[in-house]
Each structure stands twice: as C-alpha cells, then as structure tokens.
Amino acid sequence: MSVYSVIFYAVGLVIITATALAVTRHNPIHAVVYLVVSFLGSGALFFLLGAPFLAAVEIIIYAGAIMVLFLFVVMMFRIEKVEPKGYSWRQWGPALLCGVLFLSLLSLAALRDPVGRATLETAMVSPADFGRWVFQKYWLSIEGISLLLFLALIAAIHLGRVRREKVGEEEP
Amino acid sequence: MIVPYSHVLVLAAVTFVLGLVCVLARRNLVMTLIGIEVMMNGAAIAFMASGLRWHQLEGQAFVLFIIGVAAAEVSVGLALIIGAYRRVGSADADTYSLLKG
Numbered sequence: 001m002s003v004y005s006v007i008f009y010a011v012g013l014v015i016i017t018a019t020a021l022a023v024t025r026h027n028p029i030h031a032v033v034y035l036v037v038s039f040l041g042s043g044a045l046f047f048l049l050g051a052p053f054l055a056a057v058e059i060i061i062y063a064g065a066i067m068v069l070f071l072f073v074v075m076m077f078r079i080e081k082v083e084p085k086g087y088s089w090r091q092w093g094p095a096l097l098c099g100v101l102f103l104s105l106l107s108l109a110a111l112r113d114p115v116g117r118a119t120l121e122t123a124m125v126s127p128a129d130f131g132r133w134v135f136q137k138y139w140l141s142i143e144g145i146s147l148l149l150f151l152a153l154i155a156a157i158h159l160g161r162v163r164r165e166k167v168g169e170e171e172p
Numbered sequence: 173m174i175v176p177y178s179h180v181l182v183l184a185a186v187t188f189v190l191g192l193v194c195v196l197a198r199r200n201l202v203m204t205l206i207g208i209e210v211m212m213n214g215a216a217i218a219f220m221a222s223g224l225r226w227h228q229l230e231g232q233a234f235v236l237f238i239i240g241v242a243a244a245e246v247s248v249g250l251a252l253i254i255g256a257y258r259r260v261g262s263a264d265a266d267t268y269s270l271l272k273g
Contacts, residue, residue: 004175008180015183015187016183016187019191022206023190023207028202028206035206035210042213042216045220046220046235048174049221050224051220051232051235057236058216058239062239062242066209069250070202073202073250076257092193096193096197099189102189102192103185103189106182107185110185111182115225116176116181117177118177119176119177120175120180120221121224123224125232130232137233141233141237145240149243152243152245159252
C-alpha cells in the first residue's frame with residue numbers, strides 16, 4: 001500500500017463525511033460550510049489523480065465562488081422553520097431506499113467489472129499542456145461554454161431584477 | 173500506482189447518491205440545488221478517474237466543462253429561487269402550490 005493509497009482513502013473519507021454532514025444539516029449555512037470542506041477534498045483528489053489545473057479550478061470556482069454565492073443567497077432569506085426538526089420517515093424513507101438501491105447497483109457494477117480491477121498509475125499533465133490541448137482540440141466547446149455562461153449572466157440579471165412599477169400589471 | 177479504478181468509481185457513486193438523497197428528501201430549494209452540485213461533483217470524480225485509467229485527456233476536458241455548466245446552472249437556479257422567494261415569501265418547495273387551484 002503506497003503513500004498515494006493512504007492519501008486517497010483519507011481524502012475519500014473526508015469527502016464522504018463532509019458531504020453526508022452537508023446533506024443532513026438543518027441549517028443551510030452549516031450545509032454550505034461543510035460542502036466547502038467536501039469540495040476542498042475533491043480538489044485534493046483531482047491533484048492526486050494528476051490534474052493540478054483542475055484542482056485549482058475546483059477550489060477557486062466551486063469552493064470559492066459557487067459556495068460563496070450560495071452563502072449570500074442563504075443570507076438573503078429570512079430565517080424560517082422550513083423543515084421541521086428531526087427527520088420524518090415519510091420524507092427520508094423513500095429517498096434513502098432509492099439511494100441505497102442505486103448505490104448498491106453502482107458499486108456492484110464498479111466492483112464486479114474486470115475493467116475496474118486495473119490499478120491507476122500516477123500521471124500528471126501540466127496546466128500548459130492541458131490548456132494547449134483543450135484549445136487545439138475542443139475550442140468550439142470552450143466557445144459553447146463561454147456562450148452558456150454569458151446567457152446565464154443575462155438570465156440571472158433578468159430574473160433577479162426588481163420590477164417596481166410593473167408589479168401592478170403583472171399581478172392577475 | 174494509486175488504487176484500483178473501481179474504488180474511485182465507488183467513491184464517485186457514494187458522492188452521487190448522497191446528492192441524490194439530498195435532492196429527493198429535502199424540501200428547502202437551496203438544499204435541492206446543493207444536492208445537484210454534489211451530484212455533478214460525483215460525476216466529475218468519475219470522469220477524472222476514467223481519464224487517468226485510459227490515459228486520455230478527454231476526462232479532464234469533461235471535468236472542465238462540468239465545472240462551467242455547474243457555474244451557469246447555479247447562477248440561474250439561485251436567481252430563480254430568489255424570484256420565487258420574492259413572490260411567495262418562502263423557500264419551501266411545498267408552498268409552491270398555485271397550480272392546485
């Protein structure tokens with residue numbers, strides 16, 4: 001068992017624990033903070049799997065930008081008792097059943113397949129090589145992503161705008 | 173060598189299923205969106221491991237695109253939640269029952 005295996009299992013434990021804590025928290029702010037830990041663990045995992053650029057992108061965009069956006073939006077809401085304290089089985093039972101079934105099927109498929117027995121060798125692609133390769137081969141997809149982000153910007157501005165004088169017309 | 177490929181896939185599956193349970197069980201709209209984020213992260217882990225398994229860079233390119241799509245989806249989703257919160261005054265999914273009549 002090499003040192004990489006130990007790092008992988010430790011990081012995997014951190015990811016699973018933080019995510020499980022995040023999805024069961026009552027307060028959304030606690031969930032977001034746990035999720036930051038989970039995404040930092042994912043960044044470490046990406047670094048271990050040989051993608052330093054994507055590890056940085058994961059930490060900057062996911063853990064940094066997206067989670068802070070979540071935090072701001074949660075702070076805009078009134079603190080309210082949306083969900084009752086405690087977990088009702090009518091709500092969590094079917095979801096847990098679906099999750100356990102799906103997880104057992106996925107794990108069975110992953111562990112029984114002979115393709116999955118191959119061990120991963122360490123490899124790394126430098127950010128310069130990765131960027132050159134992506135922009136040579138998938139430049140059109142990069143343009144598509146940029147267009148998508150631009151449209152999302154327009155949509156967010158349009159949806160988030162407060163219409164003061166037109167409120168009376170829009171109400172049925 | 174790191175670990176067997178299947179162990180990374182199991183980690184990705186556990187992350188995905190945690191996000192799925194979050195989407196199915198929670199009623200707060202923000203928590204639903206968080207569940208979708210967790211699911212996308214699980215898919216990204218699986219793509220990353222597959223890229224390393226076959227030594228293809230396409231896995232990493234897909235992770236890049238997943239992160240871009242997640243950023244766009246979160247911005248629009250949060251704007252929709254804020255708009256719905258302004259109209260109804262609650263972020264609970266059960267209060268949006270206007271179509272029931």
